Amino acid sequence: MADVARHAGVSTMTVSRALKNEAQVSSPTREKIFRAVSELGYVLDQAAGSLSSRKTGFIATLIPSINNSNFSDTARGITDELERTGLQLLLGYTDYSEDNEEKLIEAMLRRRPEGVILTGGVHTPHTRRMLSSASIPVIETWDLPPEPIDQVVGFSNEEAMRLLITTLAAKGYRRFGYVGGRTTRDSRGEQRRKGFMRALDELGFVPGRIVSWGVPPISIEHGGPAIMTLLERWPDTEVVAFVSDLPAFGALMECKRRNIQVPERVAIAGFGDYEVGGFSHPRMTTVNVDCYGIGKLAARRVIELLQAGSRNRHDEIILTSFRVVEREST
C-alpha cells in the first residue's frame, strides 16, 4: 500500500480511505489512487486490516454435511444474505459428529469470526464454553434446542413429523411404519422419530413398526433394504414414514422394482422436500422445510446483532415454517 501511496503522491491513510469508498476523498485524488492501484495490480490485505480494525468480516458456519441439499440450501441462504454486507462465510462440515464440530469451532475461532451459525442444538460442553467466551453472536439452526446458547432460527422437527402423521391419519391410514437411522448421531432424526411415536400415541394407534437402518445420515441406498425388512416383519403395514426423502426415494424405487404398488399396497412419505421427490414416479409426499430461509434469516440475524453491537440486544427464537406436501405416494 505504501507503494500505491508513493505512486499517487499521497499518504497511505488516504489510499486506505479511498479503497474503502469511505469518507471524504476528493475526486482527483481518488482517481490518482485508483490509477496507481490498477497499474501496480495492488490488492488490499484484509488480514492486516482486520488486525488493525479488529473486524475480520468472517462468519463461521457449520453444517452436518455439504452433500445434503437441505443443508447446502441453508449455506446458500447464508452466503446470499452475507454477500451485500461484504462478510465472508467460513464453511465447515461436521459429518454429524459433535467432536468434529468441537475441533472445527476451535480452528475457526482462531480466525476471529464475528458470528457463528451452527446446525442443531447438541454440542459438547467444551464447544459451549468456547462459544460463550468468544462473546459473539451464536445462532443455532434447524432445531429448537432446549437450552439455546444464544439465538435460534429453526423449527420443531418433532412437530413437523407429528403433523405429517396426523395428516396421513386423516386420509385413513392406520398401520404406520417408520424408518430412521440407527444411532443417536442425528438429533434432528431423533426428534422426528419422537414426533412419529407421539402422533401414534395421541391417535391411539398401535406403536412399534420402527426399523432403524444404517448410520445416520441414511441415504438413498438404505431405503430399499429398510422397507423390505419392515414389510417382511409387519406385512400389513399401510404407510411408511421416512426420516428423510432420500431413503424414502430408495424405498419407492425398490418397490417399483419389485412391483409393489405405491401407494396401493404400501404408501411412502419422506421428509425435507428434496428435488428428487418432486419428480419421482409416483411423486412423493413429504414435509417441506424452509432450508434456504433458515440460512437467510440466520445470516440476517447475525448482521442485525453486529450492527446493534452489545446494546439493544435480546435473545430471540425465530421459528421457520414447514408444511406437509401431499403427493401421489400416499
Added chain:
Amino acid sequence: MADVARHAGVSTMTVSRALKNEAQVSSPTREKIFRAVSELGYVLDQAAGSLSSRKTGFIATLIPSINNSNFSDTARGITDELERTGLQLLLGYTDYSEDNEEKLIEAMLRRRPEGVILTGGVHTPHTRRMLSSASIPVIETWDLPPEPIDQVVGFSNEEAMRLLITTLAAKGYRRFGYVGGRTTRDSRGEQRRKGFMRALDELGFVPGRIVSWGVPPISIEHGGPAIMTLLERWPDTEVVAFVSDLPAFGALMECKRRNIQVPERVAIAGFGDYEVGGFSHPRMTTVNVDCYGIGKLAARRVIELLQAGSRNRHDEIILTSFRVVEREST
C-alpha cells in the same frame, strides 16, 4: 497472549512457541502455559499470526454450485486433504458465472490465500491477470483448459461423452438424441455436447436430434419436458444422452409416468454418476467421474507446491479417470 504469558510467568515468545508445539520448550514451562491457557480460555489469533509469519493458511476454492453433489464431492475431497495440514478452505460458488467468479476471486485474494483451486478453464481476462500477479499456485479442475493458468487436475469432458456414445453404439443403438442446457454458461456441458457430436460424426450416424432446454445447470425438472419435446420432434429416436444424470433422471421418471418403456421404447443415459441414478428404476447408465478424487488431488498438488516453494516447481496436468457405467436404462 500477553495475559497468558503473565499468568504463566514467562514471555509471550515462550507462549507462542508452546502453542505451536514447536521447538524447545521445557515440560514444566509448557505445562504452566497450557494451564494458563485453559484457565483464561485463550484462543490464538491467527490473523495476527498470519501477518507476522506471512502465511494465512487459506486455500481459496471456487465451485459452480454448492448444491450439486458432483462439485460438493470435490469440495469434500479438498477439505479432507487439507485437514491434516491445518490449511483452511475458503469456499465460494460462482453460480456458473464468470463475472461472479471474478468478484469472488478479488474478494478472496484480499484474504491472501496461499493457493487457489478453480473449476473449469474459462475465466475473465481480469481474473487471469489477478491470479497470475498473485503468484501463488492456481489449480484448474474438472476440465482440460486449452491455456491453463498454472496447474490442472481434470479430464476431458468431450472424451468422456464420446466414450459413452461409442459404448452405446456398440450395443447397437443408432439414432441418438442429446439434451443439454441452452446457453454457453456451462463450458463442461459444451464440451460434452461436442463429444456427442464428434462421436456421431466418427460413427457415421446422422447428427442433429439435439434439444437445448433451460439455462444451465439444467436439473431434474428440465428432463421431462426436454425428452418429450425430443420424442415429439424425432419419434424414432432410440437413445437419449443427457448432459447430466439430473435431467436424465427427470426424463426417466416422466417416461415411467407416461408408460413409455425404458429402455425398450427409448433408452436414457446420464453423466456424472449421481447417487439418484444408481437406485432409480430402472437404474441409469452414466459416466462416472472421480469427483472426490479431483478434490483430493488438487489439494495435494497445492500442498506439494507450497512445500516445494518456488524452486523445483513445474506445471503439470493431472488426468483423472472416468468410466462408463452400464446399467438398465440402456
Added chain:
DNA sequence: CTGTTAGCGCGTTCAC
C-alpha cells in the same frame, strides 16, 4: 479533505 502517530497481536531474529 488529508496527514501523522500509534498501535492491532502475533512471529522473526537475534541475543543471552
Added chain:
DNA sequence: GTGAACGCGCTAACAG
C-alpha cells in the same frame, strides 16, 4: 531453553 526488540500492512484517532 528463554527473552527483547522489532516489524508484518493496515486503520483509529486525532491534528491540521
